Amino acid sequence: MHARHNAASTALLAAALFGVTTPLAKTLLGSVSPFMVAGLFYLGSGVGLAIAIIVRRLLQSAGERKNESRIKKEELPWLLGAIVAGGVAGPALLMVGLGTTAAATSSLLLNLEGVFTAVLAWVVFRENVDVQIFLGMVAIVAGGGLLSWQAGNGGVAPGALLVVAACAAWAIDNNLTRKVSTNDAMVIACLKGLVAGSVNLVIALLLGAHLPAFGTTLTAMLTGFAGYGVSLVLFVVALRNLGTARTGAYFSVAPIFGVMLSLFIWPEMPSLNFWIAAALMAVGIWLHIRERHQHTHTHEPLAHNHPHKHDEHHQHTHDFEWDGVEPHTHPHQHTAITHSHAHFPDIHHRHSH
Structure with missing residues (x-):
């Protein structure tokens, strides 16, 4: 039980760090292009973790360095796929979607990442998902659908669809990352940050964007280090100990932290749909967290x-x-x-x- 609580706490801390990143990204989008924000976030995570890895190696003994787990050649396609889906496509889709979608709404929509992650783990990678987990997913999907629907124009908001697409990209990333989760979590997250950050930054520059002022750049990179870097390290460790679907379920609480920060930054009363959606998602998260699986x-x-x-x-x-x-x-x-x-x-x- 102690090990389970530790694994759950790791996943929840990862969720909290990632969740508060969404409204912080929203504050930057007025003056910085979406691809530039994504690039700086991931580059910040990669550079920060690279520094941490160097410091760690300097403090390690020769024996500890010798016994470190290293990514095998046959695992590289899984890691590359995770980087493309979660490090390039996911953040770019999210940043563009955030441009036309309220931060609180976007934060709750990110619950769908846990659902998509669990569905892929269940259907494609044959990970066990019981009835309780399935019912939790249904509740979260219902809440996400309600949030996405715009009563004013009788359809789904394009910005919300982009946030949902980002969730799908991260779900693919999560399942592919599981394939390499026995390796050093810090190295995995560092590689993803450096590659994804560089790609998004190049795209931003090719589209005519310019690096923001030093203070804004530093703020974005530090935010990325915590919300994308440290969060991803914790997420990989949780994948190792909980499996993909369960880690995705715990990670579903991330939007709660984002919503709380959003309402603090932009204090206004959300619509009735928002609260109904929040209640549905809370029920889904509760069903996920109370699940217990035991058999010979x-x-x-x-x-x-x-x-x-x-x-x-x-x-x-x-x-x-x-x-x-x-x-x-x-x-x-x-x-x-x-x-x-x-x-x-x-x-x-x-x-x-």
Whole structure:
């Protein structure tokens, strides 16, 4: 239970950091182009994490550096796909959509990312999703649909559709990132930030945009470091421990933090549709969070490398001198085991049902 709470807290903190980024981005869009904002956000996350990685390596021992998990050649297509979908397409669609959509509405629409993530994990990647998770998704989709509908013109707002498209892009990103989640989360997030930031920045410059003033640039990059960089590191760690659908479910609380900040920055009473949509989404999030999954299952033999403690899934010896500090990282082998306990489809529980 303690491990579950830690994993959930990691996902919720990631959600909070990402959620408050949306209204902050809205404040920049009046003077900075959408692609420039996206570029500075991701570049800030990449540069900030690169500095953090360098500092960490300077503080590590030779043994710790030797045992670090490294991205394998066969995993590179998954990582590249995640960068294109979540680092290039997602933020660009969001920034353009934010230009014509209220920040509070956009923040709630971002709940759909968790739904799309869960659906892809369920349908495409065969991750288990039970009835409770499905009902939660239905509630969130209903709330998102209500938010997107404009009573004034009898249709779905184009800006809202772009925010929804951004959610779909990030859902693809989340599921592809799961494929590389056993690797160093900081390196994954850093690579995504540097590549996605550079691409969006080049697009912005080609479209005629100019770098904003130093203060605005620094603010955007620092916001990106926290909301896209640190948040993504925490999200990858949660993916490792919770699986894609559950992490997406916890991440669905991100818009709540965005809405709270939006209403603080732009104090006005939202419409009735907004509150009904918020209630539907709250019910969906509650159904996601209270889900419990337990049954007898078998672990097949598995070899991989990730930070771990010597719990019931990690009973192995070492072929090197170990100082007893946990968690620690090194390549290790899992033997077959059959048991029953509450679990999620994490990196050790990706089995069929």
